[in-house]
Amino acid sequence: MGPGELLLDIGSGYGRVLDYLWERGFKHVFGLESDFRYLEKNPLSVVCGRGEQAPFKDETFGAIFSIGVLSYFLEDSKRTQLLNEIHRILKSRGLLFLSCFLISGDEYHQNKYREGQIEYGTYGIFESDSGGIFRHSDEDELRALLDNFHILSWKARSFTTMNKRKASGVIIEAQKQ
Numbered sequence: 001m002g003p004g005e006l007l008l009d010i011g012s013g014y015g016r017v018l019d020y021l022w023e024r025g026f027k028h029v030f031g032l033e034s035d036f037r038y039l040e041k042n043p044l045s046v047v048c049g050r051g052e053q054a055p056f057k058d059e060t061f062g063a064i065f066s067i068g069v070l071s072y073f074l075e076d077s078k079r080t081q082l083l084n085e086i087h088r089i090l091k092s093r094g095l096l097f098l099s100c101f102l103i104s105g106d107e108y109h110q111n112k113y114r115e116g117q118i119e120y121g122t123y124g125i126f127e128s129d130s131g132g133i134f135r136h137s138d139e140d141e142l143r144a145l146l147d148n149f150h151i152l153s154w155k156a157r158s159f160t161t162m163n164k165r166k167a168s169g170v171i172i173e174a175q176k177q
């Protein structure tokens with residue numbers, strides 16, 4: 001991937017990924033963030049909008065990043081929409097770097113998922129201790145979401161949640177087919 005390539009970070013938050021890329025010589029980096037409160041804090045080019053309705057033309061970006069964002073997508077339809085949009089706005093053979101939480105086997109999360117299944121109807125959706133509602137991904141569901149991509153690498157990891165708990169996660173590199 002050359003430094004002239006357009007890159008997009010979906011769910012860019014306070015700009016951690018954008019800063020990382022900028023410092024490594026990628027000067028054509030854009031963010032797409034749904035929470036307007038983050039926009040003022042970021043000096044780089046961030047657009048306010050939603051990943052599932054990305055305001056960009058087809059085949060615009062050489063690579064797209066989505067780090068820690070999929071847990072905010074609770075409904076199956078929204079998750080499919082997000083991956084369809086990423087596919088649409090990526091150039092042919094463009095790269096997707098996606099990292100997200102997976103369903104975790106520890107007692108704390110298993111209990112949360114059980115409560116969440118009763119409340120929200122899907123195993124993996126739960127209310128965190130701070131009151132946010134998130135969805136940890138089922139591995140098979142995640143692989144199905146990436147059906148239009150060729151998975152180049154799938155690295156299982158243990159991540160720390162916002163509530164300082166350990167949870168399973170994955171870092172995926174995939175290519176648009």
Ligand SMILES: C[S@@+](CC[C@H](N)C(=O)[O-])C[C@H]1O[C@@H](n2cnc3c(N)ncnc32)[C@H](O)[C@@H]1O
Pocket residue numbers: 010011012013014015016017032033034035038049050051052066067068069072073
């Ligand atoms: C956990 S933060 C991760 C921020 C950044 N990717 C990072 O790794 O530092 C998730 C971000 O996704 C944003 N987000 C949630 N739903 C979104 C959506 N539908 N479209 C775009 N951004 C979204 C949130 O506002 C939040 O800033």
